[in-house]
Amino acid sequence: MFDFITESRNFYDYITLAVLLLVFFNTFEILFLLYNKARVERSERKRQNLKRLASTALITATNAAELLPKPATEDEYAAYSEAVASVLDSFEGEIADRAAALITQLGIDAHYRRLARHRTWYKRGNAVDILASFRLKANKEFFLAIFRSETSSEVKYRIIYGLSRLVRDHGDILVLARLLSSLPYLTAKYTEDIFYNVITALKAAGREEEFGLFMRDTMHDESVLKMVKRDCLAACSAAVCEKGRATLLGYYAAFPGEPEILIASLRALAGIGDFSQLPAALKHPDWRVRLAALKFSHLCCTDMLPEVRAMLHDPNYHVRLNAALAFARSGDAGRAVLRAEESSDDRFAAAAAAYALSQEAL
């Protein structure tokens, strides 16, 4: 097929040319990669130095903006915003107030507000993420305005995340819930994070009970997905809703046939030290609920040992195993039960007991 090349008088010239071209491209590629590596490293060093400078200015000066050069490039804005976000995430008080002031003084918020209207969706999303990390109350109206004009769902989810950090009262939660329900359900983790932010923000504002009101209102609201209710309960568990005991008990009672809601309620209640529903949960027909209850049984009381012992003979493997582990965590009384069960006629219970004792010995 390629005879016309191999039989050509210039065949070796073609080969030489091809080799030379390959050498040229490879050399060019290596030089380009080296140049790019050096460029990225230089830019990273510059960014770290600026971050360091911003942190030092925040520590040493009352007005840090006076000590810092105005940001001009994207890297400079990113460095300052990283330093500020890091301070706001880790500290409160005077230094956090200075960091928040720096955002406006250096025009960082104005820059990212402009970017939040960029024509490329990922640039808008990135800008929204950065604005969200600042937790500036002034951005609430801005977030609501861009949500209305935003076309990308990806960015809308991020705007809702940003808004969740700015919730101050019951009205804000309702607005947030309305925006959230206007989009398809994303993931359990996302929804949990949103409500976790809401609870944390309300706690910081001294209004934690307003989340309890919201939970109570949505309990029987058919328009709210059961998955969302479950995620609210999971957020309560993560953020420790100390003032939500009555509502959490209400959820446990209102959804007897919904294992996921029961499990999330049990966890949230256990998080605030309420184990009142455990005896009933240990007998629930759904093995997942029994399993969830077992995880806390060693924390609550020793008078449930007979119930937990019965679960060593449960038809479900996970329940049997966790019942044995619960005994292993219950001190001497629990270990005595395990040793007795090791010689049980029920070989499944005996195996679970032996396993738990071996774990205990490790």
Added chain:
Amino acid sequence: MAKILIIDDDETIHLICRAYFTKAGHTVETAFDGPEGLEKAAAFNPDILLLDINMPKMSGFDVAKQLKETEKTKHIPIFMMTSLKQASNIQRGYGLGIEEYITKPANVEHLKLRIEKFLEKKK
């Protein structure tokens, strides 16, 4: 004055804590991850160790576990400073033998006072 070791992957925390604690007359050493922190804890023998949980290479829980299991470092009081607020994490931390569990955002001035109060009591 006390020797304080900070193990946190965020340099901003190092800078701010170092500035506040040094100003109060304490000596501060910093580490960016678990392995470096373990090494420095053994060498520096701090009076108090401020430990983050979410870090590269090794979690704060693993660092605390290792410190408390090592003869040379088990006496070092550990203050965990983290944004993880869940009861299960707090329980896990105290279960490992830490002295204090501080959630972020924390007031650095209060943190300094807490450390000083703790060291005073220990004396």
